Amino acid sequence: xxxxxxxxxxxxxxxxxxxxxxxxxxxxxxxxxxxxxxxxxxxxxxxxxxxxxxxxxxxxxxxxxxxxxxxxxxxxxxxxxxxxxxxxxxxxxxxxxxxxxxxxxxxxxxxxxxxxxxxxxxxxxxxxxxxxxxxxxxxxxxxxxxxxxxxxxxxxxxxxxxxxxxxxxxxxxxxxxxxxxxxxxxxxxxxxxxxxxxxxxxxxxxxxxxxxxxxxxxxxxxxxxxxxxxxxxxxxxxxxxxxxxxxxxxxxxxxxxxxxxxxxxxxxxxxxxxxxxxxxxxxxxxxxxxxxxxxxxxxxxxxxxxxxxxxxxxxxxxxxxxxxxxxxxxxxxxxxxxxxxxxxxxxxxxxxxxxxxxxxxxxxxxxxx
Amino acid sequence: xxxxxxxxxxxxxxxxxxxxxxxxxxxxxxxxxxxxxxxxxxxxxxxxxxxxxxxxxxxxxxxxxxxxxxxxxxxxxxxxxxxxxxxxxxxxxxxxxxxxxxxxxxxxxxxxxxxxxxxxxxxxxxxxxxxxxxxxxxxxxxxxxxxxxxxxxxxxxxxxxxxxxxxxxxxxxxxxxxxxxxxxxxxxxxxxxxxxxxxxxxxxxxxxxxxxxxxxxxxxxxxxxxxxxxxxxxxxxxxxxxxxxxxxxxxxxxxxxxxxxxxxxxxxxxxxxxxxxxxxxxxxxxxxxxxxxxxxxxxxxxxxxxxxxxxxxxxxxxxxxxxxxxxxxxxxxxxxxxxxxxxxxxxxxxxxxxxxxxxxxxxxxxxxxxxxxxxxx
Numbered sequence: 001x002x003x004x005x006x007x008x009x010x011x012x013x014x015x016x017x018x019x020x021x022x023x024x025x026x027x028x029x030x031x032x033x034x035x036x037x038x039x040x041x042x043x044x045x046x047x048x049x050x051x052x053x054x055x056x057x058x059x060x061x062x063x064x065x066x067x068x069x070x071x072x073x074x075x076x077x078x079x080x081x082x083x084x085x086x087x088x089x090x091x092x093x094x095x096x097x098x099x100x101x102x103x104x105x106x107x108x109x110x111x112x113x114x115x116x117x118x119x120x121x122x123x124x125x126x127x128x129x130x131x132x133x134x135x136x137x138x139x140x141x142x143x144x145x146x147x148x149x150x151x152x153x154x155x156x157x158x159x160x161x162x163x164x165x166x167x168x169x170x171x172x173x174x175x176x177x178x179x180x181x182x183x184x185x186x187x188x189x190x191x192x193x194x195x196x197x198x199x200x201x202x203x204x205x206x207x208x209x210x211x212x213x214x215x216x217x218x219x220x221x222x223x224x225x226x227x228x229x230x231x232x233x234x235x236x237x238x239x240x241x242x243x244x245x246x247x248x249x250x251x252x253x254x255x256x257x258x259x260x261x262x263x264x265x266x267x268x269x270x271x272x273x274x275x276x277x278x279x280x281x282x283x284x285x286x287x288x289x290x291x292x293x294x295x296x297x298x299x300x301x302x303x304x305x306x307x308x309x310x311x312x313x314x315x316x317x318x319x320x321x322x323x324x325x326x327x328x329x330x331x332x333x334x335x336x337x338x339x340x341x342x343x344x345x346x347x348x349x350x351x352x353x354x355x356x357x358x359x360x361x362x363x364x365x366x367x368x369x
Numbered sequence: 370x371x372x373x374x375x376x377x378x379x380x381x382x383x384x385x386x387x388x389x390x391x392x393x394x395x396x397x398x399x400x401x402x403x404x405x406x407x408x409x410x411x412x413x414x415x416x417x418x419x420x421x422x423x424x425x426x427x428x429x430x431x432x433x434x435x436x437x438x439x440x441x442x443x444x445x446x447x448x449x450x451x452x453x454x455x456x457x458x459x460x461x462x463x464x465x466x467x468x469x470x471x472x473x474x475x476x477x478x479x480x481x482x483x484x485x486x487x488x489x490x491x492x493x494x495x496x497x498x499x500x501x502x503x504x505x506x507x508x509x510x511x512x513x514x515x516x517x518x519x520x521x522x523x524x525x526x527x528x529x530x531x532x533x534x535x536x537x538x539x540x541x542x543x544x545x546x547x548x549x550x551x552x553x554x555x556x557x558x559x560x561x562x563x564x565x566x567x568x569x570x571x572x573x574x575x576x577x578x579x580x581x582x583x584x585x586x587x588x589x590x591x592x593x594x595x596x597x598x599x600x601x602x603x604x605x606x607x608x609x610x611x612x613x614x615x616x617x618x619x620x621x622x623x624x625x626x627x628x629x630x631x632x633x634x635x636x637x638x639x640x641x642x643x644x645x646x647x648x649x650x651x652x653x654x655x656x657x658x659x660x661x662x663x664x665x666x667x668x669x670x671x672x673x674x675x676x677x678x679x680x681x682x683x684x685x686x687x688x689x690x691x692x693x694x695x696x697x698x699x700x701x702x703x704x705x706x707x708x709x710x711x712x713x714x715x716x717x718x719x720x721x722x723x724x725x726x727x728x729x730x731x732x733x734x735x736x737x738x739x740x741x742x743x744x745x746x
Contacts, residue, residue, distance in 0.1 A: 014643045017727065021636040028400075028629050035622055060468050060530040060565075062478045066438075067466040067529075067565060094439050096432035104434045106614060154432035155439075173615055191441075192566075239478060240547055240615075243699040247407050250692070250700060251626075254400045261393035262637060269390075269644040317625070324618040325625070 005297065018266050019302045022259060022341065023309030029255045029337040030314050031327060036248035038326030039173065043244070044235035045137070046110060046171035052117040052205035053212045055090070056219060056228045063227065063237040065092050065171075069200040074225040078204055081218045085208040088116030089201035091184040092171070095191065096154035099136075099144045099162075099175075104154060108171040111184020117207035120178055125164030131183040134160040138167050140175040142323040151177060156190045173326075260344035263299055267352030270295070271359070278356065279363030291356060296349050303345045307338035377676070390641055394681035395688065397637055401630040401716060402689040405708050408623035410701035414547045415619075416610045417512075418482060421543040424460065424489035424580035425587040427609035428594065429602045435612035437545075437578045438464050442601075444485060444555075444574030455585045455593060460490025463577030465562045467529045469551055471516040471536075479515065480545040481528060483558025489580040492552065498522040498538030501554040509557065510538035512549035517698065526551065529565050546614070547701060627712075634716045638674060638723030645670050645724075646731045658737035667725060667732050674724035675717065682713045 041048070047055065047065070056078055061068035070078070070089070078087060091111030096104050112118045114127035120135065125147050128134050136145045145151070151160040160179065170176045179187070181201075189196040208215050212230065219228035235241065271278065278291055311334050314327075321327045413420075418437070419427070428450065429440035444461040451459050463483040470476040484490040486503040492510070501508040511520055520526075524536045534557060543550050553561065559572040583590040587605040594603040604612065611617050646653065653666050686709050693702035 014640065014647065017636065017640045017643055021633060021640055024629060024633040024636055028626065028633065031626065031629070035626075039622075060476065062468040062476055064466055064468075064478050067468065067478065069566065094436070096434050096439070104432075106434065106436060106439075154434075173618065242697075243411075243547060243701060246697050246700045247411075247702075250696060251400065251403055251407065254396065254403055254692075258393070258396040258400050258633070261396045262640075265390050265393040266640065266644070269648055273644070273648045321625075322621060325622045326618075327622070 005301070007294070007298065014266075015298070015302050018262070019305040019309060021262055022303055022306030022345075023313065025255060025259045025262065026303075026307050026310035026334075026337050026341045027313040027317070029252060029259075029340065030310055030334045031317065032248050032251050032255065033333045033337060034314075034328055034330050035326055036244060036252075037330075037333070038328060039244050040241055041168050042139070042170045042173040042326055043240055044171070044238050045168045046108070046120075046176055047231050047238065048235035049120070049166070049169045050118060050205065050231040051121065051207075052088075052231060053208050054206040054216055054219070054228045055231050055234050056204040056206060056226045057202075057234070059225055059227045061227070063234065064239050065202055066094070068202050070202070070204055070226070071200055075201075075204070077225055078206070078219065078228075081221075082206055082208070082215060085206050085215065086117050088113055088118045088205045089181050090118050090203040090205050091181060091188060091199075092202045093184070093188050093191065094172075094174075095156075095187075097175070097177070098152045098154060099140070100149050102144045105143060106174045107153070108174055108176040109153070109184065109187065110171070110176065110178040111181040111188075111201075112178045113181045116181075116205065118205035120166045120169055122164040123167045125162075128163055128179050128183070131180065131186065132160055133163045133183075134177045134179045135164040135166055136162055137170045137176050138165040139170055141165075143175055145175075153187060156187055158187055158190075256340055256344055259341045260348045262348075263303070263345040264348035264351045267295060267299060267349050268355055270298075271352050271355045275359055275363060278359045279361055282359060283361035288357060292353055295352055295356060296346070299345050299349050300342065303342050304338075307334075307341060310334065310338065377672075391677050391681045391684065394634075394637060394641070394677060395684040397630065397634050398681055398685035398712070398716060399688050399692075401627060401634060401712050402685055402704070402709065403692060403702065404623055404626050404630055405712050406689060406693060406702045406704045407700070408619060408627065409705065409708055410703040411547075411619050411623070412610075412616055413542065413703060414544050414701040415613050415616055416545075417543045418464075418480070418545040418550050419606055419610050419613070421492040421494075421540060422462075422489060422580055422606070423491070423493045424582060425606050426456075426581040426583050426591050426594075427604055427606055428579040428581065431600050431602050433578075433602060435602050435604050435609050436614070437462070437609070438466070440578040441576055442579050443572075443576055444579075447579040450579060450581060450594065453594070455583055455590045457582040457584045458488055459579055459581045460487030461485040461575040461577065461579055462490050463558060463562070463572075463575040464545065465558070465565055466548075467561060467565050469511075469515065469549075470527045470530075471520050471524050473527070474516060476527070476530065477516070478548050479512075479528075479551050480548050481551045481553055481558060481561050482545075483553050483555055483562075483575045483577070485555065485575055489582045492540045492543055494540070495538040496541045498536070500538055500552060501557070503554065504556070505554060506556055507534050508537045508554070509534040510540050510552040511536050512543050512551070513539050513541050514544055515549040515551070528561050531564055532557070532561055631712075631716055631719060635719045635723040638678070638720035639727035641674055641677070642670060642724035642727035643731065645673065646728045650731075650735070653732065654735050654737065654739045657735050663732050663735065666735075667729055670728045670732070671721055671725050675721055678717055678720050682709075682717070686713075
């Protein structure tokens with residue numbers, strides 16, 4: 001161990017370069033994992049955080065909220081199979097909006113009744129109870145949202161007062177607001193130039209007293225006009241989610257292999273560079289185990305230094321990143337990435353161990369080169 | 370040239386030593402190529418519908434803020450735009466998210482695009498068959514990506530589980546928000562919209578965005594129309610592409626990831642440069658002692674690094690193509706030659722600089738006298 005640390009102190013240059021490379025790779029892994037998590041939360045949070053036991057969509061919408069409408073037939077089907085359960089309509093529509101006099105934003109506007117199974121949880125302020133009130137997600141503070149501030153829906157000219165904030169409840173990775181369902185119906189009707197009675201809910205929220213799986217199975221029976229699923233399950237089926245998870249998972253896998261390959265390259269080159277020194281140490285009686293430990297310690301120390309560097313880089317990047325880049329400093333994700341990098345480094349050191357094990361004491365005499 | 374010969378001779382003499390280094394380089398390049406291909410695929414998969422059009426200016430209502438899906442401009446409103454001298458021709462498109470199944474198969478999410486029979490609103494090319502003719506009911510042109518690429522002309526398509534249309538043509542690279550598109554004439558589109566969005570009446574004209582072919586610079590035309598029409602949001606096709614939900618955020622985010630990956634590649638190149646010199650310090654010192662200039666030795670190190678890089682690029686390109694082929698359909702990776710050329714070119718230049726910058730300080734300090742001294746341990 002001391003041998004390994006002594007060499008680190010004696011010739012720090014190449015260890016510094018390796019530490020920087022590993023640090024960048026760990027930072028990359030941390031950023032990829034964080035971005036993937038945050039992006040999925042931004043895409044699906046409003047659905048995933050729904051307190052309902054089940055959300056019911058139009059079967060033909062194939063899990064896409066924007067394509068879903070619960071018509072009379074579907075609503076009757078839900079009422080028939082969910083007798084005794086608490087039901088509430090849910091509305092979702094995309095609109096143009098301005099916070100105060102800020103720039104024009106794309107907004108996902110939800111209609112959710114405050115005392116229903118669909119009611120969102122607020123972390124500040126309160127739920128909307130009047131037609132002119134709305135809650136926004138706390139992430140939208142970056143757009144200037146604050147309690148008491150105005151939210152203007154450009155499509156209809158409706159002015160809403162922000163009375164509360166939700167957390168991790170965005171939808172479609174855009175600013176997300178919720179009003180009462182009746183207020184949403186009025187707004188949706190005005191935007192579509194239709195009568196409020198013609199506006200159908202996008203989905204229905206169901207709260208059951210147990211037997212959720214059985215209820216879902218009953219609602220999803222053959223030729224059912226609806227698709228019922230728990231919010232978390234529905235969130236994972238929303239458009240784009242599977243792609244984001246699979247894509248970033250793929251990239252993380254490649255990054256992990258890159259860490260292992262870089263560490264292995266360095267370790268093998270290190271053994272080749274010091275072959276005669278290692279052979280001499282073997283010739284004067286240094287056990288092979290001790291030399292292996294020195295090599296492993298060097299790799300672990302450099303990876304640990306790289307991980308610390310990665311933490312600094314991610315903190316800096318999160319601080320500098322624009323608001324629409326979902327990068328945050330999340331210690332858990334960084335720790336997981338650093339642990340994975342350490343594991344990759346240990347695996348990589350096995351390649352060098354094989355090479356080191358082949359170094360014979362006689363090599364010290366230069367007989368084999 | 371001596372430096373290059375030295376590098377080639379060494380690679381021929383000890384090919385095994387370069388293998389592991391090449392694997393490390395190839396994996397970092399694989400990462401850079403995968404991220405770039407993914408970023409490209411994500412953007413192209415979200416914006417194909419706009420790129421497929423032969424339009425250079427896109428007009429939405431002001432509230433829609435360039436978003437095709439939210440725009441509620443009615444077809445008749447384009448007449449005023451057609452009167453303008455800077456507009457050659459205009460068309461209308463309307464988008465409705467829905468589902469489609471081919472031949473009774475499992476339904477999948479699609480975007481139905483209603484289009485007017487005007488040049489800017491029609492896809493430029495069909496890869497098979499034709500587009501629905503004006504007034505022809507029950508026909509559609511579909512994106513080849515539908516049904517995993519198994520759709521052919523003559524298939525029957527069920528839209529939203531209730532309206533059936535016959536596939537009369539196939540279009541390529543025309544998806545929207547990672548979903549295939551189905552191109553319909555006005556009547557079929559209006560019927561479908563009425564069925565899917567039951568609060569919407571049958572639309573006598575397409576409701577959505579107006580697309581223009583301009584006679585002047587598109588940006589100037591967009592600015593001029595915006596100044597004259599407060600109720601409209603007008604931009605170039607490129608502007609509309611950037612306004613598609615998620616596109617700009619994806620470009621910024623994945624662009625930063627690509628930049629970090631390239632920085633890793635440069636760092637790795639520097640590491641390889643240092644290791645190459647340290648590993649062969651005794652030999653390089655001997656070469657200095659017999660008169661080889663430090664620059665020749667640097668050239669040999671740089672050429673060796675470049676050759677390793679080129680080898681790694683070939684391997685990583687093949688690996689990226691394989692990865693894109695075996696990846697699940699939800700991973701929108703597209704390995705286009707321009708991506709390989711740009712990532713390969715940028716990384717090669719950066720890597721050459723990294724190798725030489727890292728190796729030169731050590732090479733320039735090599736003392737020929739050390740060659741006759743006892744070999745250091």
